[in-house]
Amino acid sequence: MGIETKLGNLGAVTTSLQKAVGWSRTRAMWPLLTGLACCAIEMMASQAADYDMSRFGMELMRASPRQSDLLIVAGRVSRKMAPVLRRLYDQMPEPKWVIAMGDCCSCGGVFNNYAIVPGVDEIMPVDVYIAGCPPRPEGLIHGILTLHDKVMAEKLA
Amino acid sequence: MNPLELLRGLATTLSMMFERPVTYQYPEIKRPVRERFKGRHELKRYDNGLEKCIGCSLCAAACPADAIFVESAENTDEERYSPGERYASTYEINMLRCIFCGYCEDACPTEAIVLEHNYELSFTNRRDAIYTRDMLLVPAPEHGRPTPMVTAPREFDRSIPEMADPQ
Numbered sequence: 185m186g187i188e189t190k191l192g193n194l195g196a197v198t199t200s201l202q203k204a205v206g207w208s209r210t211r212a213m214w215p216l217l218t219g220l221a222c223c224a225i226e227m228m229a230s231q232a233a234d235y236d237m238s239r240f241g242m243e244l245m246r247a248s249p250r251q252s253d254l255l256i257v258a259g260r261v262s263r264k265m266a267p268v269l270r271r272l273y274d275q276m277p278e279p280k281w282v283i284a285m286g287d288c289c290s291c292g293g294v295f296n297n298y299a300i301v302p303g304v305d306e307i308m309p310v311d312v313y314i315a316g317c318p319p320r321p322e323g324l325i326h327g328i329l330t331l332h333d334k335v336m337a338e339k340l341a
Numbered sequence: 342m343n344p345l346e347l348l349r350g351l352a353t354t355l356s357m358m359f360e361r362p363v364t365y366q367y368p369e370i371k372r373p374v375r376e377r378f379k380g381r382h383e384l385k386r387y388d389n390g391l392e393k394c395i396g397c398s399l400c401a402a403a404c405p406a407d408a409i410f411v412e413s414a415e416n417t418d419e420e421r422y423s424p425g426e427r428y429a430s431t432y433e434i435n436m437l438r439c440i441f442c443g444y445c446e447d448a449c450p451t452e453a454i455v456l457e458h459n460y461e462l463s464f465t466n467r468r469d470a471i472y473t474r475d476m477l478l479v480p481a482p483e484h485g486r487p488t489p490m491v492t493a494p495r496e497f498d499r500s501i502p503e504m505a506d507p508q
Contacts, residue, residue: 233362233363233364234363234364234365235364235365235367236364239364239366287406287437287439290437290467290470291435291437291438291467292438293437293438293440294405294406294438294440296407303467305467311465312463312464312465313437313463313464313465313466313467313470314462314463314464315436315437315439315462315463315464315470316441316460317439317440317441317442319460319462320460321367322365322367322371322372322460322461323460323461323462325367325368326368326460326461326462326463329368330464330465334465
């Protein structure tokens with residue numbers, strides 16, 4: 185963000201600001217309402233009452249990429265869907281994060297053919313990969329908590 | 342619209358206020374999975390500490406996602422990892438490729454690989470998803486010795502022996 189490039193090295197101020205920024209980013213990280221395949225069913229299950237992702241500040245899934253911070257790629261990414269997904273990613277405002285949920289969008293998984301992109305990191309940077317086919321809702325929540333740890337560790341500059 | 346029906350609906354809402362919430366408080370309280378749930382793999386040992394895996398690569402052949410890589414090496418009596426001739430010197434499973442179907446479990450002649458109950462598999466890096474032999478192998482049981490071990494000649498010459506499982 186470059187605040188210390190303007191203010192110089194302020195030590196304790198920037199570290200506590202960093203903590204506050206990380207805290208506010210992780211406590212209201214709204215995911216984009218997208219699903220590509222069967223992993224999306226588990227994503228819906230983790231959003232529903234039994235697992236309730238709103239406990240982690242994911243109160244609702246935004247249908248517009250311009251209002252969301254997190255893209256959960258749930259399902260296999262076909263070659264035809266890849267440009268669409270990239271466009272959604274490009275429309276999201278910074279800072280933004282990507283979770284590759286499940287095997288297929290992490291590395292192609294069981295698919296080895298011309299139609300499936302071997303991993304969504306071919307088209308966009310991915311922060312957290314979640315293994316499972318599909319992952320349990322707990323698995324997705326574990327992935328989100330892993331992402332939270334990563335965001336909390338991010339430096340401001 | 343009948344106002345009585347409106348009240349009935351509101352009564353349902355009101356009665357739900359006194360019900361216990363259904364949410365599983367996941368990171369704090371983990372719901373136990375079913376006995377046959379297929380999660381992260383483990384490579385098992387016999388009761389005496391020897392590894393069950395004999396490096397036959399049948400799991401790798403059965404794997405529909407090609408997630409398993411096995412390389413075997415020869416056992417000697419001075420440096421014995423598993424009963425029989427060979428052991429898996431390299432055993433890698435890419436957790437991001439694995440679809441947890443359990444075919445490896447079915448293919449294994451010694452019941453060495455078992456899909457256990459851990460489902461918390463998320464990585465910030467694709468390389469971290471490759472679980473090596475040391476990560477998959479369970480620690481030696483109480484009565485057993487760790488591998489490699491020195492054994493008497495001709496003691497373990499069968500790959501699929503009749504040996505006890507850890508209790």
